[in-house]
Amino acid sequence: MGANASGQAGWTFLTNHARVLLAVARDPEARLRDVASRCGVTERTVQAIVADLEEGGYLARGRARDGRRNHYSVNPDASFRHPAEAGHEIAGLLSLLARESDRESGHSSTGVES
Template sequence: MKKGHWTFLSNHGRVILYLSRNPESTTEHISRETELSLRGVQKIIAELEEAGYIARHKEGRRNYYTIHPEMPMRHQLEKEHAIGEILKAIGPAVR
């Protein structure tokens, strides 16, 4: 992303949106698609998991992610809304 270019979603928002569309994705792929560092993606996933927004399921050597859409947004201005509302509003990826 170019310097000075901003987006409406935070890095955490981008990662959880990507996981909602690609629950079987590797951290390397998430990193590439979200334009975040691999370490940054790993940290965000750990934070989302610790806070209860996602669950990680291991099958063999792969991780799969489940999002808990009923979880509330975190900021006081948004907390009456669930993350599932945002994910639903943005909708599935069009590629």
């Protein structure tokens, strides 16, 4: 594995799907262009990931739109897909990661609906 621009190993703990899901949980009304920028991927990649997450039952798109913005809600009861995490719901991970981000940014809410 090669190194990235900062000289670190070329792997990360979270997949792009996890990053997109977390970005949407943090800001359910974010434009996909903004999610792409935050996640360091293209808008087209985010569109494909959002479609995957919707199909998998992790995200639901609201019916109402506000201009060019959709509203998404995260399904906290959705389970991880990998057999090693079978039976565990994503809510705990999203809550942990969103909480850490909220402390840094001063925000207090996520798109995770309980």
